[in-house]
Amino acid sequence: xxxxxxxxxxxxxxxxxxxxxxxxxxxxxxxxxxxxxxxxxxxxxxxxxxxxxxxxxxxxxxxxxxxxxxxxxxxxxxxxxxxxxxxxxxxxxxxxxxxxxxxxxxxxxxxxxxxxxxxxxxxxxxxxxxxxxxxxxxxxxxxxxxxxxxxxxxxxxxxxxxxxxxxxxxxxxxxxxxxxxxxxxxxxxxxxxxxxxxxxxxxxxxxxxxxxxxxxxxxxxxxxxxxxxxxxxxxxxxxxxxxxxxxxxxxxxxxxxxxxxxxxxxxxxxxxxxxxxxxxxxxxxxxxxxxxxxxxxxxxxxxxxxxxxxxxxxxxxxxxxxxxxxxxxxxxxxxxxxxxxxxxxxxxxxxxxxxxxxxxxxxxxxxxxxxxxxxxxxxxxxxxxxxxxxxxxxxxxxxxxxxxxxxxxxxxxxxxxxxxxxxxxxxxxxxxxxxxxxxxxxxxxxxxxxxxxxxxxxxxxxxxxxxxxxxxxxxxxxxxxxxxxxxxxxxxxxxxxxxxxxxxxxxxxxxxxxxxxxxxxxxxxxxxxxxxxxxxxxxxxxxxx
Amino acid sequence: xxxxxxxxxxxxxxxxxxxxxxxxxxxxxxxxxxxxxxxxxxxxxxxxxxxxxxxxxxxxxxxxxxxxxxxxxxxxxxxxxxxxxxxxxxxxxxxxxxxxxxx
Numbered sequence: 001x002x003x004x005x006x007x008x009x010x011x012x013x014x015x016x017x018x019x020x021x022x023x024x025x026x027x028x029x030x031x032x033x034x035x036x037x038x039x040x041x042x043x044x045x046x047x048x049x050x051x052x053x054x055x056x057x058x059x060x061x062x063x064x065x066x067x068x069x070x071x072x073x074x075x076x077x078x079x080x081x082x083x084x085x086x087x088x089x090x091x092x093x094x095x096x097x098x099x100x101x102x103x104x105x106x107x108x109x110x111x112x113x114x115x116x117x118x119x120x121x122x123x124x125x126x127x128x129x130x131x132x133x134x135x136x137x138x139x140x141x142x143x144x145x146x147x148x149x150x151x152x153x154x155x156x157x158x159x160x161x162x163x164x165x166x167x168x169x170x171x172x173x174x175x176x177x178x179x180x181x182x183x184x185x186x187x188x189x190x191x192x193x194x195x196x197x198x199x200x201x202x203x204x205x206x207x208x209x210x211x212x213x214x215x216x217x218x219x220x221x222x223x224x225x226x227x228x229x230x231x232x233x234x235x236x237x238x239x240x241x242x243x244x245x246x247x248x249x250x251x252x253x254x255x256x257x258x259x260x261x262x263x264x265x266x267x268x269x270x271x272x273x274x275x276x277x278x279x280x281x282x283x284x285x286x287x288x289x290x291x292x293x294x295x296x297x298x299x300x301x302x303x304x305x306x307x308x309x310x311x312x313x314x315x316x317x318x319x320x321x322x323x324x325x326x327x328x329x330x331x332x333x334x335x336x337x338x339x340x341x342x343x344x345x346x347x348x349x350x351x352x353x354x355x356x357x358x359x360x361x362x363x364x365x366x367x368x369x370x371x372x373x374x375x376x377x378x379x380x381x382x383x384x385x386x387x388x389x390x391x392x393x394x395x396x397x398x399x400x401x402x403x404x405x406x407x408x409x410x411x412x413x414x415x416x417x418x419x420x421x422x423x424x425x426x427x428x429x430x431x432x433x434x435x436x437x438x439x440x441x442x443x444x445x446x447x448x449x450x451x452x453x454x455x456x457x458x459x460x461x462x463x464x465x466x467x468x469x470x471x472x473x474x475x476x477x478x479x480x481x482x483x484x485x486x487x488x489x490x491x492x493x494x495x496x497x498x499x500x501x502x503x504x505x506x507x508x509x510x511x512x513x514x515x516x517x518x519x520x521x522x523x524x525x526x527x528x529x530x531x532x533x534x535x536x537x538x539x540x541x542x543x544x545x
Numbered sequence: 546x547x548x549x550x551x552x553x554x555x556x557x558x559x560x561x562x563x564x565x566x567x568x569x570x571x572x573x574x575x576x577x578x579x580x581x582x583x584x585x586x587x588x589x590x591x592x593x594x595x596x597x598x599x600x601x602x603x604x605x606x607x608x609x610x611x612x613x614x615x616x617x618x619x620x621x622x623x624x625x626x627x628x629x630x631x632x633x634x635x636x637x638x639x640x641x642x643x644x645x646x647x648x
Contacts, residue, residue: 146609153616157623164627170634177631180624181578181640185569187620188585191613192562195592199555202601204609 020082023089026064026097027137030056030104030130037130041123048119050112053126057105057133064098072512079516081143085205088143092367095513096140096277099370103270104133106378107262113485114385116262117165125165128158129266136274140281145194145204148278152190152238155274156183159267163259175258182241182251190238196231210286210307217303232310235282236318242275243348246322253329256341261388264337265381268344273370276351280363280517283311287358288518308358316356320450323349327457331464334396336384339461340377343420346458347373353451354435357442360514365434367510372419372431372499379416379492383409386485399465401474406481410469412493417462419496422455427499434507554595561588575628575638579621586617 014021021028033056037049071078071094080089087093107129111117117125135154142148160183164176198204201212213228237248244252256264287308326346333339351369354362384394386409391398403410419428432455439448499506561584568581590610597606632638 146605146612149609150612150616153620157620160623160627164630167630168634173627173631173634176627177575177640180620180627181569181575181582184579184582184620184624185585188565188582188589191589192558192585192592195558195589195596195609198602198606198609199592199596199600202596204602204605 018080020080023067023080023082024087026060026067026101027134029060029063030101030134032056033060034127034130034134037123037127045120047123049123049126050108053130054105054108054112056130057101057108061098061101061105064094064101068094068098077516082141086144086147087138087141089141091513091516092277092281092363093137093141095367095509096273097137099273099374100133100136100140100270103266103273103374103378104129106374107266107270110265110378110382110385110488111262113382113488114262114389116260116385121165125162128162128165132156132158132162132266133270136270139274140277142278142281143206145198145206145209148206148282149187149191149194151274152242152278153187155271156187156242159263159271162263162266163255165263166260169258171258172260173258175255178251179255182248186238186241186248189234193231193234193238196227196234200227200231206282206285207288210288213286213307214300214303217306218299229310232314236314239275239279239282240318243272243279243352244322244345245318245348245352246325246345249322249325249345252345253338253341256344257335257338257394261337261381261385261394264341265378265385268340268381269374269377272344272348272351273373276348276355276366276370279315279352280355280366283315283355283358284360284363284517286311312356312358315352315358316444316447319349319352319356320447321349322346322352323454324450324457325349327454327461330458330461333461335394336387336396336399336465337381337394339396339465340380340384343458343461344377346454347377347420349454350432350435350451353444353447354438356447357438357444359438359442360517361441362438363517364510364514365431365438367513368434368503368507369431371506371510372427372496375492375495375499376416376419376426376428379412379489379496380420382485382492383413383416383489386481386489389485390481396465396468399469400472402469404474406486408486409481409489412486412489413469414466415493415496417466419500421458421462425497425500427496427503430500430503551595551599554591554599558588558591558595561585561591573639573641575631575640576625578640579624579628582624583617583621586613589613 013019016022033052036056037052040047040049040052067089071091078090078094081087082089108126111125132155135151135156135158138147138151139155142151160176160180163179164172166172197209201209201216203209203212217225240246241248241251255267259267287304323346326342326344326349330339330342330346333342351366354365354369356362387398387402388394402413415426419426422428422432432451436448436451439445439451565581565584565588568584569578572578572581590613593602593606593610593613596602597604600606628638635642
């Protein structure tokens with residue numbers, strides 16, 4: 001029965017200290033900003049929405065940082081389930097929320113600098129951008145099958161529209177069509193896999209599902225469960241699409257070439273980060289160890305190992321093929337955005353290699369890599385956008401002799417490219433080193449060799465772009481990249497260099513965030529109790545079938 | 546006579562899923578491909594509802610399918626808008642004609 005007291009109590013659990021809504025503030029602020037921008041739009045078509053979006057992301061980021069601070073000084077490990085188990089609030093989800101909001105803020109700043117969507121379209125663009133970011137943060141904190149699907153769709157649907165944002169450009173509309181068709185298809189396949197998982201184990205709550213899966217594996221002692229394999233393959237199809245992993249990568253170069261460089265940069269970092277976070281959460285929850293094991297630890301470990309045997313080879317093979325393919329195909333590209341798209345595919349492959357180990361250290365290496373990737377890839381796409389603004393082209397030719405026209409930007413771009421390559425004094429090296437170290441420690445020597453060879457292959461196309469920028473003659477007309485734009489690129493380049501030397505702090509953050517991925521005490525929760533009641537109501541015998 | 550059971554519903558779901566996949570692979574018309582996507586979403590919905598009726602899933606399954614129906618509508622709206630825009634630029638919605646971007 002709902003009484004005033006119970007409503008009051010419920011309201012208090014939502015809004016009181018440590019309440020669900022308070023922990024959800026970062027996303028909530030973004031939602032409010034979206035509503036505000038849409039309201040402002042109804043008054044006038046000529047309102048520039050970018051400052052509002054910037055303020056919104058900054059406030060959201062501050063709330064997320066506040067969550068991180070208060071969680072890191074608390075004595076107990078932070079591990080709440082929000083909204084009846086739909087979302088999980090732990091160090092990992094806070095880390096990803098901070099990351100994604102910071103990236104959204106940087107993207108808004110970049111669009112302010114490049115003026116890509118003009119003032120009239122800025123309201124539409126920022127609404128789509130912020131909506132997509134909310135979806136991505138939910139992907140990183142999803143705790144049920146329903147939330148996984150909702151979050152993936154919420155992140156994808158605005159990005160379809162953003163890919164086709166330049167409505168009159170043929171390439172842009174083609175990119176959007178390809179994106180929406182393949183995206184919708186892969187999301188559907190993923191949902192089918194998730195429906196099989198939910199049905200087999202009778203719950204949509206991920207930790208309960210993982211527990212149930214291990215339990216059933218132990219009881220039935222099945223060597224091989226084809227339905228489970230089908231379900232996991234369907235899930236990997238959906239995530240593989242978001243990650244642009246090998247057989248599902250083909251949309252990525254087309255979309256990046258057709259979409260504006262700012263959108264391509266956003267998709268390249270934020271969308272991949274959210275997808276890799278979801279994959280890490282999902283796979284590490286499935287192989288997480290739980291205290292309430294009803295069996296001997298050895299038997300339980302064998303079941304965990306069996307689940308790992310379904311996931312790990314798929315991720316390893318996919319990651320290896322993805323980074324090899326990306327690096328090989330990038331060679332000989334004439335459009336710089338297309339080249340960076342293949343580079344994005346390759347980097348997604350490296351991150352999948354680390355996740356294939358299915359260990360917390362692997363997740364830690366990925367989380368660290370994401371920070372590095374944030375700055376170097378955003379920087380590369382920003383420079384592409386700046387060059388497009390002054391020369392109207394994103395081809396390799398537009399970069400020829402850039403050093404004579406814009407020496408500072410050229411140096412910054414070289415830093416980004418060398419870092420993407422993974423050369424020592426730069427941040428990219430530290431990121432790659434951590435991934436390779438994990439592969440070495442966990443004994444995946446074959447993946448280590450593949451990763452090393454790939455780094456060598458990637459040298460060619462990155463160096464080729466640098467050669468074009470530095471060693472060729474400039475065309476006659478020499479437009480100059482404006483000072484704020486050059487400043488933006490310089491700041492990002494400085495951060496890339498700084499992280500290459502002093503990487504202790506981000507390494508610690510990623511360490512803290514990754515350890516919260518396997519939390520034993522979350523196995524059996526309150527989600528089970530209501531579910532059991534509902535089964536009685538819905539059971540077939542009661543209705544006389 | 547068929548007695549309704551979990552297997553029958555799952556079979557319907559699997560047939561719809563396969564039909565949707567075939568539809569997506571063979572259709573060259575963008576609208577046809579999108580219809581294939583809708584079939585796949587419906588297949589998952591049937592699975593969820595069947596599991597909630599005959600399995601242990603409870604009302605969670607029905608909840609998921611409700612959300613999926615709403616999301617499918619949203620996705621269709623965006624997809625049709627993009628298809629319209631594509632038509633304005635190319636005067637066709639044949640996905641094979643979308644071949645400006647290659648390499």
